Amino acid sequence: xxxxxxxxxxxxxxxxxxxxxxxxxxxxxxxxxxxxxxxxxxxxxxxxxxxxxxxxxxxxxxxxxxxxxxxxxxxxxxxxxxxxxxxxxxxxxxxxxxxxxxxxxxxxxxxxxxxxxxxxxxxxxxxxxxxxxxxxxxxxxxxxxxxxxxxxxxxxxxxxxxxxxxxxxxxxxxxxxxxxxxxxxxxxxxxxxxxxxxxxxxxxxxxxxxxxxxxxxxxxxxxxxxxxxxxxxxxxxxxxxxxxxxxxxxxxx
Amino acid sequence: xxxxxxxxxxxxxxxxxxxxxxxxxxxxxxxxxxxxxxxxxxxxxxxxxxxxxxxxxxxxxxxxxxxxxxxxxxxxxxxxxxxxxxxxxxxxxxxxxxxxxxxxxxxxxxxxxxxxxxxxxxxxxxxxxxxxxxxxxxxxxxxxxxxxxxxxxxxxxxxxxxxxxxxxxxxxxxxxxxxxxxxxxxxxxxxxxxxxxxxxxxxxxxxxxxxxxxxxxxxxxxxxxxxxxxxxxxxxxxxxxxxxxxxxxxxxx
DNA sequence: ATTAACTCTATGCACTGCAAGAAGTAAAAA
DNA sequence: TTTTTACTTCTTGCAGTGCATAGAGTTAAT
Numbered sequence: 001x002x003x004x005x006x007x008x009x010x011x012x013x014x015x016x017x018x019x020x021x022x023x024x025x026x027x028x029x030x031x032x033x034x035x036x037x038x039x040x041x042x043x044x045x046x047x048x049x050x051x052x053x054x055x056x057x058x059x060x061x062x063x064x065x066x067x068x069x070x071x072x073x074x075x076x077x078x079x080x081x082x083x084x085x086x087x088x089x090x091x092x093x094x095x096x097x098x099x100x101x102x103x104x105x106x107x108x109x110x111x112x113x114x115x116x117x118x119x120x121x122x123x124x125x126x127x128x129x130x131x132x133x134x135x136x137x138x139x140x141x142x143x144x145x146x147x148x149x150x151x152x153x154x155x156x157x158x159x160x161x162x163x164x165x166x167x168x169x170x171x172x173x174x175x176x177x178x179x180x181x182x183x184x185x186x187x188x189x190x191x192x193x194x195x196x197x198x199x200x201x202x203x204x205x206x207x208x209x210x211x212x213x214x215x216x217x218x219x220x221x222x223x224x225x226x227x228x229x230x231x232x233x234x235x236x237x238x239x240x241x242x243x244x245x246x247x248x249x250x251x252x253x
Numbered sequence: 254x255x256x257x258x259x260x261x262x263x264x265x266x267x268x269x270x271x272x273x274x275x276x277x278x279x280x281x282x283x284x285x286x287x288x289x290x291x292x293x294x295x296x297x298x299x300x301x302x303x304x305x306x307x308x309x310x311x312x313x314x315x316x317x318x319x320x321x322x323x324x325x326x327x328x329x330x331x332x333x334x335x336x337x338x339x340x341x342x343x344x345x346x347x348x349x350x351x352x353x354x355x356x357x358x359x360x361x362x363x364x365x366x367x368x369x370x371x372x373x374x375x376x377x378x379x380x381x382x383x384x385x386x387x388x389x390x391x392x393x394x395x396x397x398x399x400x401x402x403x404x405x406x407x408x409x410x411x412x413x414x415x416x417x418x419x420x421x422x423x424x425x426x427x428x429x430x431x432x433x434x435x436x437x438x439x440x441x442x443x444x445x446x447x448x449x450x451x452x453x454x455x456x457x458x459x460x461x462x463x464x465x466x467x468x469x470x471x472x473x474x475x476x477x478x479x480x481x482x483x484x485x486x487x488x489x490x491x492x493x494x495x496x497x498x499x500x501x502x503x504x505x506x
Numbered sequence: 507a508t509t510a511a512c513t514c515t516a517t518g519c520a521c522t523g524c525a526a527g528a529a530g531t532a533a534a535a536a
Numbered sequence: 537t538t539t540t541t542a543c544t545t546c547t548t549g550c551a552g553t554g555c556a557t558a559g560a561g562t563t564a565a566t
Contacts, residue, residue: 009443013450022454029543031531057522068546070524079523130429131468132444139462146464160468160478161485165422172421176383190262191385197266201275209392211399215384215413225413232414240493283512284562310553321515323555332554509566515559522553529546536539 012081016088016135035065037075041089044082045121053123056083083127088135090121093144103152104238107166110145111234114170115177115227122178125171131163154241162241169233177226265334269341269388288318290328294342297335298374306376309336336380341388343374346397356405357491360419363398364487367423368430368480375431378424384416407494415494422486430479 014022015037043064048056058069058079065071076082096113099105118124131142145166149159183191199205206213267275268290296317301309311322311332318324329335347366352358371377384395398419402412436444452458459466 009447010450010454013447013454017451017455020455029531029533029541031544033544058524059522069522070547071545073524074544128428128432129425130432131465132448139465142465143462146468150464158485158489161482161489164425164482165418165486165489168421168425169418172382172417172424175381179381179383194262194266195385197263198270201263201266202270202273209396211403212384212392212395215399229414229417232411233418236411236414236418236493237489240489282510282562282564284514286513311555312553322553323516324514326555327513507566510564512561512563514561517557517559519556520554523551525548525550527546527548529544531544532542534539534541536537 008077012077012084015076015081015085020136033074035067035071035075037085038089040072040075040082041086044086045090048086048123049121053083053126056086058082084135087124087127088137090124091117091135091137091141093117093137093140098148098151102238103148103154103242104235106148106152107238108231108234110141110148111166111170111230112227114141114167115174115230118171118174119177119181122175122182125175125178129167129171131167149241152241158241162237165237166234169230173226173230173233177223180223180226261330265330265337268329268334268338273389286327288320288324288328290338291342293325293328293335294339297339298343301339301376302374306336306379309339311335337388340377340380341390343377344370344388344390344394346370346390346393351401351404355491356401356407356495357488359401359405360491361484361487363394363401364419364423364483365480367394367420368427368483371424371427372430372434375428375435378428378431382420382424384420402494405494411494415490418490419487422483426479426483426486430476433476433479 018037040061043061044056047060058072062069062071072082076085094113094117096109099109129138142163145163146159149162154162202208271290293314296314297309300313311325315322315324325335329338347370349362349366352362382391395416398416399412402415407415455461
C-alpha cells in the first residue's frame with residue numbers, strides 16, 4: 001500500500017467483493033504474500049467473538065501470525081476498512097426455504113436467521129448499518145427481505161419503514177440477548193447490586209415509575225426474552241402489513 | 254476516589270440520581286471541589302456533539318478547565334461511568350402534551366421527541382440501551398411510553414415488543430439522519446465515489462440485486478427520509494396495535 | 507493538635523493506529 | 537546475466553488513550 005491509504009476506495013470495494021467476481025489488489029512484484037485476507041478476517045472475527053470489538057487491534061491480529069502490526073495494512077488498507085471487511089465476512093447468509101404459509105412465517109424465518117448471525121457475532125451490533133451499499137453479504141439479506149415483501153404484495157409505500165423496523169428490532173434484540181449471554185455470575189451480581197442500590201437510594205422508585213418498574217420482574221427464563229420479544233414484534237408487524245391491504249397468499253416468481 | 258473505582262456502584266447510582274433526591278458523594282474532608290459534575294458532563298457532551306464520542310477523553314475534558322486528566326476521576330469514577338452519566342444527562346425529556354386524538358398521534362409525538370433528542374446528540378446511538386435500570390432521564394421516556402400504551406388499552410402482552418420496536422426504530426432512524434446531516438460535500442463525494450466504484454466493478458449489480466438496487470434512487474429530499482421512515486413505522490405499528498383489540502379512545506387517569 | 511479523608515498534580519505504564527524509513531525480494535529491462 | 541525498479545515486509549517512533557500510583561496540599565472530624 002504505497003499509495004494514499006484512505007482514498008483508495010477502489011481497492012476496498014475490490015476486497016469487499018473478492019468472492020463475487022473481483023480480484024483483490026495483489027500485484028506482481030516484490031515478495032510473495034505470506035498471509036491471506038480471509039485468514040486475517042477470520043482471525044479478527046475470532047478475536048471479536050471472544051473478547052469484543054475493542055480487543056481487535058492490528059497488533060493482536062498480527063501476533064497470531066507471529067508478525068508485527070504493520071503486516072496487516074497491505075491487506076486491508078486501514079483499520080476502518082478492516083472492520084468493514086470483518087463485518088461483511090461475518091454476515092454471510094445461510095440458506096433456508098421461505099415458509100409459504102403466511103407473511104408472518106416468512107418474516108419470522110428471515111428475522112430469526114439474522115438474529116442468529118448477530119448472536120454468533122455480537123460485535124456486529126456495535127457496527128453501523130445502513131441500507132446504502134455495504135458488502136455483498138449484507139446486501140444479500142436486504143435483497144432477500146425485499147423479495148419476501150414483494151412476494152406477499154406488501155405495498156411499496158410500506159416497504160422502507162418495514163425494512164427499517166425489522167433490521168432495527170433484530171439488531172436491538174440480538175444485542176440484549178448477547179448481553180444476557182455474556183452475563184456470568186459476576187456480571188449478574190453487579191447488575192443486581194446496582195438495582196438494589198437504586199432501590200435503596202430512591203425508596204419511592206415504584207411510585208415514581210409505576211409502569212416501568214412493574215415491567216421488570218424477571219421472567220422465568222429471561223435468557224429467552226429477547227428472542228420472544230423479536231417473535232412478538234414480527235407478529236405485530238406482519239399483522240399491520242396484512243391489514244394494510246396485502247393479498248392472502250404469496251405470489252410465486 | 255481512594256477506594257476501588259469500579260466496585261463503587263453506590264456512588265455511581267447516587268451521581269445518576271443526583272437531581273432526583275440523592276446527594277453526590279462529595280463528603281466532608283479535603284479541599285473544596287473546584288469543578289462541578291454537571292459542568293463536566295456538559296463539557297463532555299459538547300465535545301461529543303461536535304467531534305463524536307471517540308473525541309471524548311478525560312484529558313480533553315480536563316483541558317477545558319486547564320487541569321490535568323486525573324481531576325475528572327473523583328467526579329465520575331471511571332470513564333465508563335462518565336459516559337453513562339453523559340448519556341443520561343443528555344437524555345432529559347422535554348415536556349409536551351399527549352395528543353388525545355389517536356394512539357398513532359400519541360406514539361408519534363413520543364417518537365419524534367425522542368428522535369429530536371437523538372438528533373441533537375447523535376453519539377447516543379453509539380451507547381447501549383436496555384430497559385433495565387438506567388438513569389432517571391432515560392427512565393422518564395420509558396415510563397411515558399408505557400403510560401401511553403396503558404391509556405390506549407394496548408394489551409399487556411403486546412407491550413414489551415412494542416417498546417423494543419419503537420426504541421430500536423427511533424435509534425436507527427436517528428442514527429442515519431445524523432449520518433446524513435454530518436455528510437458534508439466531501440463525505441458525500443466519497444460515498445458517491447464508492448457507489449460508482451461498486452457499479453464499475455460489478456457491472457451486473459442491478460441484475461443480482463434487482464429489488465435493493467431499485468430501492469435506492471435518492472429521494473428529492475433525502476435528508477428527510479429518516480424522519481419520514483420513522484413516521485411510517487409508527488403508523489404501521491399503531492395500526493397493528495389498533496387492530497389487536499385496543500379500545501377506540503384513551504382512558505384518562 | 508492530631509489524624510484521617512479528600513482533591514489535585516505529576517509521572518509512568520501498557521495500549522492503540524499508523525507515518526516513515528530501512529531492508530529485502532522478485533519481476534522487468536538492459 | 538546484470539541492473540533497475542517496483543513492490544513487499546519489518547522496525548522504529550509518534551501522538552494519543554485510560555488509569556495506577558505516589559506525593560503534596562487542604563480540610564473536617566476526633
